Amino acid sequence: MTGHVVLVTGGAGAIGLETCAQFLAANAAVVVNGRDAGRCEAAAVQLRGRFPGARVFALAADVSDYAASAALVADVEAAAGRLDGLVHSATGGAPGVLGKFEQTDPAQYLTLMQRSLCTLLNICHAALPALRRAGGGAIVALSSDSGKIAAPNQTLQGATRAGAMMFIRSLALEASADAIRCNCVSPTFVQGTPIFDRMLAQDPQSGRAARAASRAKLGLPTASDIAALTVFLCSPAGAHLTGQVISVNGGLSAA
Numbered sequence: 001m002t003g004h005v006v007l008v009t010g011g012a013g014a015i016g017l018e019t020c021a022q023f024l025a026a027n028a029a030v031v032v033n034g035r036d037a038g039r040c041e042a043a044a045v046q047l048r049g050r051f052p053g054a055r056v057f058a059l060a061a062d063v064s065d066y067a068a069s070a071a072l073v074a075d076v077e078a079a080a081g082r083l084d085g086l087v088h089s090a091t092g093g094a095p096g097v098l099g100k101f102e103q104t105d106p107a108q109y110l111t112l113m114q115r116s117l118c119t120l121l122n123i124c125h126a127a128l129p130a131l132r133r134a135g136g137g138a139i140v141a142l143s144s145d146s147g148k149i150a151a152p153n154q155t156l157q158g159a160t161r162a163g164a165m166m167f168i169r170s171l172a173l174e175a176s177a178d179a180i181r182c183n184c185v186s187p188t189f190v191q192g193t194p195i196f197d198r199m200l201a202q203d204p205q206s207g208r209a210a211r212a213a214s215r216a217k218l219g220l221p222t223a224s225d226i227a228a229l230t231v232f233l234c235s236p237a238g239a240h241l242t243g244q245v246i247s248v249n250g251g252l253s254a255a
């Protein structure tokens, strides 16, 4: 992927950082994005250490804000010269939105949409013209199988994730005329990440994470497994794949 520039939102996060590393291993340049400038820069320093001579940029921005998303894409083009790939790995929740629907807090619904779904809409809207200017490219949105498989206590989480999936599938049909491909990578649990570790710690014997780990007969994926698929989808090897939502869950389900 020499010459490609890939923006990774949430690039200093567990999956995002490993994704940046695998793009660098494929000779692409990466832009590490997150809200915390210090965290982005620390991730960039770590990546430059692992891949001497690689082009790594750190650009902080909150992509739940549209103006910030547009400025981020402009900054990517100014710093790196072009944009060929967008990986949206930034994630955000809101207080009071987990649990049985009737017990969720309606005052937080918009915050959840803003942080979970609108971040994707904002960065895609901002990035599409830049991808077109580069002659085409690829978008990969990290999602979650909670958007495919109905489950109690996940009504709002599932709704935002399903929304992201259908957005990406529909956008894929619009954007293919400009040689822009759009896909979702959808894990259930990703072992070794803080999100998974927090869930496991809640009930290490019989909680959801523990049960999933024993039921996934191929083993739950790691961030490295997720990153490998994301890089594939953005690379020339994925040139004919678009509009897909690919679950990576070690055989936990066939969603």
Ligand SMILES: NC(=O)c1ccc[n+]([C@@H]2O[C@H](COP(=O)([O-])OP(=O)(O)OC[C@H]3O[C@@H](n4cnc5c(N)ncnc54)[C@H](OP(=O)(O)O)[C@@H]3O)[C@@H](O)[C@H]2O)c1
Binding pocket: 009, 010, 011, 012, 013, 014, 015, 016, 033, 034, 035, 036, 039, 061, 062, 063, 064, 089, 090, 091, 092, 115, 119, 142, 143, 144, 145, 186, 187, 188, 189, 190, 191, 193, 194, 195, 196
């Ligand atoms: N880990 C799992 O088990 C798992 C399972 C299923 C799905 N997923 C999905 O996979 C994706 C990545 O997960 P992860 O485990 O890597 O999460 P993570 O470690 O929490 O990383 C997410 C990153 O997003 C950044 N972020 C949050 N809001 C942002 C915003 N508005 N603008 C820019 N950056 C923002 C955060 O950095 P700052 O705080 O510095 O902004 C953080 O580094 C998410 O969509 C997640 O839901 C993960």
